[in-house]
Amino acid sequence: MISQKSIQEVFDNVQVEDLIQDYITLKRRGVNMIGLCPFHDEKTPSFTVSPNKNIYKCFGCGKGGGPVQFIMEHDQLSFPEAIRALAAKYNITLEEDNKKDDKEYAAQKKQEESLYIINDFALKHYTDNLFNTQDGKLIGLSYFKERGFLEATIEKFQLGFALDDSKGFVTKALANLFKEAYLKEVGLMSQRGYDFFRNRVMFPIHSVSGKVIAFAGRTLSTQKSQPKYINSPETPIYNKRKILYGMHLAKAAIRKKENCLIVEGYTDVISLVQNGIENVVASSGTALTSAQVRLVKRFTDNVTFLYDGDTAGVKAAMRGLDLVLENGMNVSLVLLPDGEDPDSFVKANGNAGFEAYIEKEAKDFIFFKMDLLLKESESDPIKKAKVIQDIIGSIAKVREPIKRSLYVQQCSRALNVSEPILVKEVNKTIRSEIKQKQVQEERAQRRQSRERDNQPPPFQGPSPGEATGTPSLGPPPSEAGFPGEEYPDAAYDEWQDYPEDEVKHVQPSFVNTSTHEFQERDLARIVIEHGDKNVHQLWIEKTKEWKNEVEDDITIAELIYTEIFDVMGYFENEKYKQVITEGFNFVESTERNGSISDYFINHQEPSIASLAIDVLSEPYEFADWIGKGVYLNQKMPAWNFREDSRMSILMFKLKKMTQVLKILSERISNEENSQTRETLLKAFMEMQSQKSLLSKELGVVIPPK
Numbered sequence: 001m002i003s004q005k006s007i008q009e010v011f012d013n014v015q016v017e018d019l020i021q022d023y024i025t026l027k028r029r030g031v032n033m034i035g036l037c038p039f040h041d042e043k044t045p046s047f048t049v050s051p052n053k054n055i056y057k058c059f060g061c062g063k064g065g066g067p068v069q070f071i072m073e074h075d076q077l078s079f080p081e082a083i084r085a086l087a088a089k090y091n092i093t094l095e096e097d098n099k100k101d102d103k104e105y106a107a108q109k110k111q112e113e114s115l116y117i118i119n120d121f122a123l124k125h126y127t128d129n130l131f132n133t134q135d136g137k138l139i140g141l142s143y144f145k146e147r148g149f150l151e152a153t154i155e156k157f158q159l160g161f162a163l164d165d166s167k168g169f170v171t172k173a174l175a176n177l178f179k180e181a182y183l184k185e186v187g188l189m190s191q192r193g194y195d196f197f198r199n200r201v202m203f204p205i206h207s208v209s210g211k212v213i214a215f216a217g218r219t220l221s222t223q224k225s226q227p228k229y230i231n232s233p234e235t236p237i238y239n240k241r242k243i244l245y246g247m248h249l250a251k252a253a254i255r256k257k258e259n260c261l262i263v264e265g266y267t268d269v270i271s272l273v274q275n276g277i278e279n280v281v282a283s284s285g286t287a288l289t290s291a292q293v294r295l296v297k298r299f300t301d302n303v304t305f306l307y308d309g310d311t312a313g314v315k316a317a318m319r320g321l322d323l324v325l326e327n328g329m330n331v332s333l334v335l336l337p338d339g340e341d342p343d344s345f346v347k348a349n350g351n352a353g354f355e356a357y358i359e360k361e362a363k364d365f366i367f368f369k370m371d372l373l374l375k376e377s378e379s380d381p382i383k384k385a386k387v388i389q390d391i392i393g394s395i396a397k398v399r400e401p402i403k404r405s406l407y408v409q410q411c412s413r414a415l416n417v418s419e420p421i422l423v424k425e426v427n428k429t430i431r432s433e434i435k436q437k438q439v440q441e442e443r444a445q446r447r448q449s450r451e452r453d454n455q456p457p458p459f460q461g462p463s464p465g466e467a468t469g470t471p472s473l474g475p476p477p478s479e480a481g482f483p484g485e486e487y488p489d490a491a492y493d494e495w496q497d498y499p500e501d502e503v504k505h506v507q508p509s510f511v512n513t514s515t516h517e518f519q520e521r522d523l524a525r526i527v528i529e530h531g532d533k534n535v536h537q538l539w540i541e542k543t544k545e546w547k548n549e550v551e552d553d554i555t556i557a558e559l560i561y562t563e564i565f566d567v568m569g570y571f572e573n574e575k576y577k578q579v580i581t582e583g584f585n586f587v588e589s590t591e592r593n594g595s596i597s598d599y600f601i602n603h604q605e606p607s608i609a610s611l612a613i614d615v616l617s618e619p620y621e622f623a624d625w626i627g628k629g630v631y632l633n634q635k636m637p638a639w640n641f642r643e644d645s646r647m648s649i650l651m652f653k654l655k656k657m658t659q660v661l662k663i664l665s666e667r668i669s670n671e672e673n674s675q676t677r678e679t680l681l682k683a684f685m686e687m688q689s690q691k692s693l694l695s696k697e698l699g700v701v702i703p704p705k
Contacts, residue, residue, distance in 0.1 A: 057617030064613035126160025164199035187232035253278035325397035396429035527583035531557030
């Protein structure tokens with residue numbers, strides 16, 4: 001298991017803005033940065049990154065956290081996997097805790113590394129066959145050259161050849177001490193012990209980072225019993241639904257040209273790249289998946305699909321393109337002339353002719369789809385009605401209201417259907433889809449929350465119970481408990497034309513509706529934000545530093561805990577009490593690492609981590625009035641924590657005193673022993689006096705309830 005010291009080193013060295021900018025584009029806004037959320041579809045940026053606090057927060061879907069939470073959420077990694085991934089990315093050497101051995105993780109990584117090594121071995125074997133064996137040169141290399149591929153291109157894509165030998169590769173691999181079980185798992189050895197790929201030209205499939213993760217083999221036999229292509233099975237390192245052929249070579253060109261060309265076959269990609277069209281990938285003849293769409297979206301929002309003149313094939317392929325629209329991307333289609341495919345067309349017309357044709361013939365997906373389907377249904381009203389519903393479904397996937405409005409207007413004219421009717425049907429479809437998405441998101445959040453409950457905490461300080469005590473003022477009221485993660489049904493307002501249809505996710509929360517909820521939460525907020533700062537710490541604007549007014553000053557967490565200790569038993573929300581207690585334990589611990597905010601952001605309980613992100617994230621910021629020549633006396637909240645803490649403590653104590661007075665009043669009324677009743681009455685009068693002083697200091701009056 002990774003040592004606690006190494007985990008903290010990752011927390012200390014990884015900057016959230018550096019990490020997230022590898023996934024999305026961020027723009028500076030004041031002290032923060034904003035961008036389009038990678039976790040849900042949106043038009044207007046609501047994803048905020050705070051470099052100062054080293055956290056992110058989406059005010060659209062509610063997701064938030066630090067660098068570790070981001071990579072866990074985005075790449076679907078466990079806590080140890082995320083730590084290891086970040087350590088590798090930022091060259092941080094991890095120390096392993098020898099007392100605990102993460103056997104399961106070690107076995108998984110060993111397996112994955114073994115599969116990568118075997119694939120690299122197979123790659124060298126197949127390329128060696130292609131260039132250095134007689135059959136490889138006469139059959140494999142001749143085939144590639146007949147396709148017009150130069151040797152430089154063949155080497156660039158690492159193409160190869162599998163000999164017509166039943167056990168040639170298997171024998172060589174076993175002689176090099178590769179395990180038979182791994183050879184079978186990676187799909188290079190059949191269950192009966194033979195070579196899986198035989199007498200085929202080989203196309204290695206790469207991950208986005210360029211590692212060989214699988215192979216595709218094309219037969220050169222004319223026998224119909226032989227499948228044209230066979231592929232490696234899915235393995236721990238290869239999921240065909242997440243991979244696009246050629247992406248490892250195309251990603252830079254896709255970013256540069258702000259467009260991704262998608263073709264169907266491996267040879268189409270190779271031929272286009274050889275002719276200078278580098279922003280191209282292949283779906284390998286399968287329908288696009290949401291994971292593949294998200295992969296493209298990492299590099300561009302613009303996609304152009306290239307199809308040959310086979311109308312039936314185009315119609316089949318279009319069924320999955322609504323998925324691309326749903327991800328907020330701009331989709332165009334290009335239909336090549338009859339009898340042409342991308343490979344043959346670029347060879348016949350060259351780079352310039354190909355790009356000119358693409359620019360001229362590229363047609364918006366929805367209009368392309370409408371024109372194609374209407375040709376087959378103009379004389380049949382029933383078929384036309386189905387076509388209209390199909391087009392409505394595609395328009396409903398478009399995220400931009402203005403763009404959606406233009407689609408409705410133009411489709412209204414082309415379909416000869418009134419615009420208000422189309423608006424109504426589109427909005428109805430959007431409402432239905434949003435309801436379905438909310439249900440799916442809520443289920444996913446529950447599942448993720450349950451999974452994360454098992455993750456190790458980044459900091460193990462004293463037990464939360466070590467510093468607790470029994471209040472001196474009689475028995476506390478009954479435990480309020482933890483209501484858990486509740487997901488109330490969303491209320492849907494009347495829809496306007498072309499609404500912003502972003503999904504709003506309800507976050508896990510332990511908030512209830514008690515009368516003292518705000519005060520309890522406010523104290524927890526202060527502990528999370530400023531608990532490790534000293535009470536007399538001042539922000540010096542000139543030097544941009546914090547400075548202590550006095551030595552050996554107590555921290556904010558210590559101040560709050562000691563000031564409210566006598567009424568700790570009267571908390572109505574145990575989670576807020578837990579935050580304050582753990583904050584006190586954190587600042588008292590001699591083994592603590594990092595800031596108190598980091599401790600709560602990376603807390604093992606998702607509900608507390610979620611609270612920390614919520615209180616540390618603020619969608620608003622101070623305007624630059626000073627730059628406009630206007631000077632304000634209002635301090636930034638981060639500079640005013642001492643007064644903030646004092647007022648919150650006073651208000652909390654005032655609320656709790658009111659609660660205790662009510663309990664004392666009930667006990668006095670029910671007490672039969674005169675001496676005990678007199679003692680209680682004195683306590684009541686003393687507390688009433690303290691409450692009056694507090695009320696006067698605060699300038700408020702809270703009548704007893």
